[in-house]
Amino acid sequence: LANSTAELPCDTAPPDRHDEVILVLWFRENVGTPIFSADAREVALSQAGVWFDEDILKKRATFRGRLSEPSILAIGNISLTDQSVYRCRVDFREAKSRNSRINLTVIEPPKSLTVTAEFSQQRVSTVVGPFRIGDRPKFTCTVEGGLPIPVITWRRNRVTVTGQMETSEPDRIRSTLLLPPLKRSDWPMTLSCSASNSERGRPLEQSFDVDMELPPLSVSIVVGERNPAVGKPFSLPCHVSGSRPIPKITWWRNDVLLDPSAHNQTLSINGSVAVSVLDLSLDKTEMNSRITCRAVNPYLDSTVMEDTWNVNLSYPPNVSLAMGRSLNAEGIKAGDDVYFDCHVDARPPANRIEWRRDGIKLVHNTSANVIITNQSLVLQNVGRSMAGNISCHASNVEGQAESQSIFLDVKYAPVCKPGLTRYFGVSRAENVEIVCQVEANPSTELGYKWFFNNSAETIEVPRSRYNNSSPSGASILTYKPLASLDYGTLLCFATNAAGSQNEPCVFHILTAGPPEPVFNCTVSNHSSDAFLIACQPGFHGGLPQNFSLHFFEESNSSGRLVIHQIFAEPIFLLSSLKTNMRYKASIASINAKGKSDDVIVEISTQKEPERQLEVKPGKSTGPITFSYFFLPSLIPTKNFFILFY
Template sequence: MAPVSFRFDCGIVRQRMPSSSPRVQFARICRKASKTLSANANATEVGRVERWKWKLPPERMVIRDQLGMERTTVAGPYSEGDNIKLRCDVYGGRPTPAVAWYRDGLPLAAETKYMPLGKHLRSEITLGPLTRQDLHTKLVCRASNHARANPVEQSVQIDMNFAPLNIRLIGSHQPLSAGRRYDLLCQSAGSRPAASITWFLDGVRLDKSKETTSADGNQTTSTLSIVLNRTDAGKYLSCKAYNSYVQSDALEDGWQLDIQYVPDAYVKLGSSLDPNSIREGTDVYFDCIVQAHPAVYKVEWKHNNKTLTRNISQGVIVSKHSLVLQGVSRTTAGNFSCVGFNAEGEGSSPMFELNVMYAPTCAPNQPRVYGVAKQENAEIRCVVDANPPDVEFKWTFNNSAESIDVQASHISRLGTSSIVSYTPMTELDYGTLLCSATNKIGKQRQPCVFHIIAAGAMEAKCTVRVDFSKLPKRPPVMEATTFAMTQLGLKESEIASLRLKPANSFLDLRVKDQALALRTVERNDGKHSLECDGNKFPIPITMVDNSVMIKLHDLSVDTTDRMIAEFFSRYGEVRSIRPGVWAKPYPCAGIPDGNRYVTAVLSKPVPSFVTIGGEETLVTYRGQQQTCRTCSLAVHHGMSCTQGRKLIAQKAGVSGRLSYAAALVTSNASVQQPPVPKEDRTETPRTAPAPDTVTGAPIVLVSAPTVPAIVPSTGTAVSVPAPSAMCAAPTAPTTTQGTMVTAPSAANTATGISVATPSVPVATSGKEAMPMSSSSEIEAELTKATSAFKTPPPLQVSANPKAQRTVTLRVRRQR
């Protein structure tokens, strides 16, 4: 049988075969296929394959750019206008494949050549210049070597960068106001990637701008927040957009700033004037220099922040930019300014201080009438207005008979005020004080006139009292007067006269009528205070009434102010109670002296001696009718007081006519206080402690005592120095029985020494010492009193008309 030839189409093997035996592998596949075919054919037709014909697809494809860089998905990015080359390398394939390029599905002309060294095909295409439309263009390289097999292909997309297409500064060429904050916008579009925007002011880069990009990335917006001022006017503000990935110039937009601002003004004095030598009567003119955009439409002038208007009669001439002041005076002095108005607002110039020099004149609102008592020192204050304030004062006293210059030693000066210390001694010393001052401008034309009148009782219903008594120390006259004149709201014309009472720390101001006085008190009482030693003290403002100042001599601290107020409520209305202190020049100045001062309106007289809280005290006040200590009747000699002698005799148990001294010697019991009026008998009188039993107790007779007397419990008489030596250093006392002691010491107080108050007679051994008129009378009385003694004691009488008179009996204690 003749051999049969078969032709098998084994198809295209897509998988890559080993290079060592591609034909063997392909043959095996074909043999397998032939066996399958021969299995379906007749057995007699099975034979062997005598000839082979086979095909292989391309093994791989690579797209590269002109730099030889492999591109798998994207080619680029390229810039607009670039010319590009792409090549497609095809490896393997039998027979040799055909290579073609496609652009968005459309074939492109390409140059294909065989590369023998690498045994592959290369197909190249050239595109350009590229435009924005070439962005994302798809390029496909396709290879095929069999019509019935699927072709092999590789594709890339073109990527491109674009420079910004446009830029716009929104709101440009509009005027801006100085001092206001603006948010300026600059927009740019067409850049890929998004553009960067920067701001510049006259070539200087501005920071702190914010950028935003649209969702598609095509538009960029930059916001600049800025505050401009008038110095920025005319500067060039711009914004620039650029893409750093594209080599191209940045786009720029901007405009020259038009800054509007409120007027900027200042006052200029006339060039022919010297600001440091302007006197009263000089003509002064000013110019207002204004810079403004837009231009001002009005200019105003102000004096001390008050608008000036044209007033030729008062010498004020106002034009648009000028001010003329004719014949200036001291009231013209002050701060001048001009104000310019435009569409942006108003601008005021700095203050220009006009200093007008003038001779001294008397200052207003100072007291002109002073009520001064004879031998009372008054401090008269004179205040002047002067510019310059360096002044010299001269005081002159005038009365109906003569005119006398006050000595410089009585004059003191502080700034533009002067105080003269003046003390009228006789009726001729009442008159008028003239105060005049001089500075470098000239002498005061009209002096300040102060009337010094006798200090009579001021009319109560029209008098306002400023009470400084609550202060720990009396304020200076200048301070007290200044306080009253400035704080009470009274004008100089409303004050008829003024009187300062230093002893009581009162300042009385008599006004024109009672209604004004009442209004002044109502407006000011309880609303003022003064600071002293770091503490504030209220200053009562009251109406002057018929109140009197009552002095209670030498009360101990055990007697409280409440006890005093309750006692004096029987005699009238109590206004105030304050303690007394030692005054200068005593070393103990400022220390309480034991006296109390009660201000009260009395409805009936107060006796000279009263008992408060079991303690007897001497009472004195102005206009008082003095009374007897024993009987509370009109004052009379102690030996003439019948009621007193009877009282002493009854207490002593002695009948008949007996002298004071005899009653004091023979009685060992304590004597009660003298009787007081029935309405005063509410306090239990104090009694002196009874001494030891003695044959003859020491007797102390004090005439008109004025200082404290200290008596030891042993009966020893003590003589105390006069008030002028009260604050001197005490000497050591002598405690020998029956011996005169010159001064007490602190040690005596701890050993039973009792203290009797000043101005009160001292009781020793329970006996009361009575005032005597002379030493001879005292000696006579003592002789009678001691006649009953077996051995009369020696008698010593000390008579000192300037101090207390003390009589000491030297006796021995009987066991």
């Protein structure tokens, strides 16, 4: 290669090992005298003295004398003028001289390479264009210098393509590349032109990118899996792909341009996708309005693309409750069927709907006449226990809400009020007031009728004997038995707007007397210091009765009274008693007319089990306290007293 160093070999090995080289001469074709010599007559070949022709070699030649391998004449910074046939002559001390020829060919690389575009005729640098879809760009690659003539190669995205060669001037060649009509898929494109005339040298090369103007390929508003919530700020991104250069993106609401300050625009990493983000906060009035993202390439105004989002917002339930249209809320009577509709407006739809009465959840139960289907509640054959505030609750991912309450007012005929005194012990010619009180809806304008029944007949009690309704809504009958046939049963019937009482309130007029004794007394929870005595009460004699307990400790023949107390019920829990001790309980029923015979219950507390305590030597132990609490397992559901002694 020109400007490099050429090494010309010459075989200087003697034909006989006893012989030696005395002189090496180099000749150039068409030059009659040597141009270089190495004299080894007095020294070894590697130390031979050298001489060269100043006009031809100009101090560019050096010599490396060797016997085991060819000697080298190196000529530096060669040029085309050095190209020739060289002859090397080797003189030996004894043997005949040896001649060898070498053809030196000098390659001159190309000096320069330029690329121009047809539309501008200016030199292309790193980027050319922009071009549009359908254009056919044409490029010319010009190479100057080089011997032999260089080869020009075009590459498109590193793949060799064919250009058209032209040789127009001496020392200058051209190659033209005409591209087919450009398509969107051609971008990105990199072209290169290279020139080379030797495998040993580095080729000249220029690479450049072909830029294109491309309209938007797609516009997409990305809402996400969950719709935005009403009244809450949210961001709405719009992705625009395929536009070169960056597109202009605008936002529209119902075809009205939005203020550009409401959105910002960013560019993706590779520049192929532009993202514009619109910040919004919408209320329910915006439902089904249109939000449009519109994109246009500023250099290709004719191509506009857009995407529209029909506003679909999420919001928590709005719940209202209504009673069936055919029902009159003021006229619901026991036995009627009642139904309610729960109207829910929610986005997304409610995923749970609950029905409640007075805050307590109702569940579907056909045996209890409660039927729940979708958003309806049916209460069949309603009774007074179903009365209360009915409401429905709905929830979705955005929240929950409760409807207004509708009071289910169930009208029902009177029924006896629980807890009325039903037995009256009365002496002859003694007045007694009997109160008949009922539960009813409505509870106003109650009407009463009284009837008397004995073993002989049933007669209606004259209105003059009782008041029809007291301020409390009860009817009070003053009754005075005068003869044996005046003892029997009084029946009280009440009526209201809902109807008449089906089952009367029954009161028994009895001859007053002392109560009967308790019976069936049992002892349970028996331990070393406590036990429970429970008895069944006898007939009360027509009057309220109590129960007297005398509790004795039988430590001697006479016994010591431990407890004497009056109880409302014949149930006695006795604790804190002495261990292994005999006791006697005397139980009697009492009322205003006297007392019954005593019932005696004898029982002993159990012996306390032995306890073994380990006491370590040298350490004293203080008093040990054992506490017991006994919970009766089978105690009637009545009030009783706990006595501690």
